[in-house]
Amino acid sequence: MHNIWTRKTPPTSCASDQLVNKDHERNAPGRRPPPPPQKPLGCRSTQSSSDLLAKMNYLRRRLSDSNFMSNLPNGYMSDLQRPDPPQASPAVSPGPPERRQTTSQSSSSGFFSSISNAVKQTTAAAAATFNEAADRASGQARAKTLLVIDDQLTDWVKFFKGKKVHGEFDIRVEQAEFSEINLVAHATGGYSVDIEAIRHGNKVTKCFRPDFVLVRQHAFSMAKNGDFRNIVIGLQYAGLPGVNSLHSVYNFCDKPWVFAQLSRLYKQLGPEEFPLIEQIYYPNHREMITTPGFPVVVKMGHAHSGMGKV
Secondary structure, eight states, rough: OOOOOSSSOOOOOSSSSOOOOOHHHHHTTTTOOOOOOOOHHHOOOOOHHHHHHHHHHHHHHHHHHHHHHHOTTTTTTHHHSOOHHHOOSSOOOHHHHHHHHHHHHHHHHHHHHHHHHHHHHHHHHHHHHHHHHHHHHHHHHTEEEEEOOOOOTSTTTTTTTOOTTTTTEEEEEEOOOOGGEEEETTTTSOOEEEEEETTTTTEEEEEOOOOOOESSSSSSSSTTBBHHHHHHHHHTTTTTTSSSHHHHHHHSSSSSHHHHHHHHHHHHHTTSSSOOOOOOSSGGGOOSOOOSSSOOOOOOOOOOTTTOOO
């Protein structure tokens, strides 16, 4: 508290001691000036009342502010207005500290009750979602997924309808072409296959984990955008078993590569045990400087079904 007794004034009802202000005592040599008088007790109570009134006015202005009220939790004001349950209290006259403590406990209980209700609702919704997901997962666990890579001219679903693996697992068929397949494979063994296709005029999007692959389509052709070796590599990277094996599917993408393996067996076993048609390989047309014997068939590239043949 600052010293507000800075000038000589007559004594008031608030003062408990008389002020000593004599000139000869104040100017006496070696005389220590008297200590400043303390604020009377009655004035302190008056100051506390003015502070309490200022705080009440501040709270009234805050509660009348719409932005402040909108940020309060739901049910906050109703909880504040709810009467407190009767509690046993000692026979002591209540004072301002006890009233402030009771108000604080009431507001705290209302705030935590709102949070508790929100947590209960969120927990119930999460539990329902988890149960639905568990039911779907248990149904899918009783079936094995077969990925058939083929066009839509053959309906492979009807060939596996009613069939089971080892008499226990149902077979769920997912059919798509190479151009409709995308995938992600991790070195640790995780993988997923995505299908984006048009079925009956509607766009169909699926994401699943196949257990087996049946390849019925060429992975490499001379058609535009006909190179799907990256999909074969991804399936092999995921470690999926298939028919034919993915290793053989990738090797058969280049016909000269396949003939090179046949030529190795020809040299190992001989023409009597492993006869082989004579062939000449040129990496490009500029190297075709020798004239083979006729009749002859010239095949360019790695096409199939008669494409690239002369």
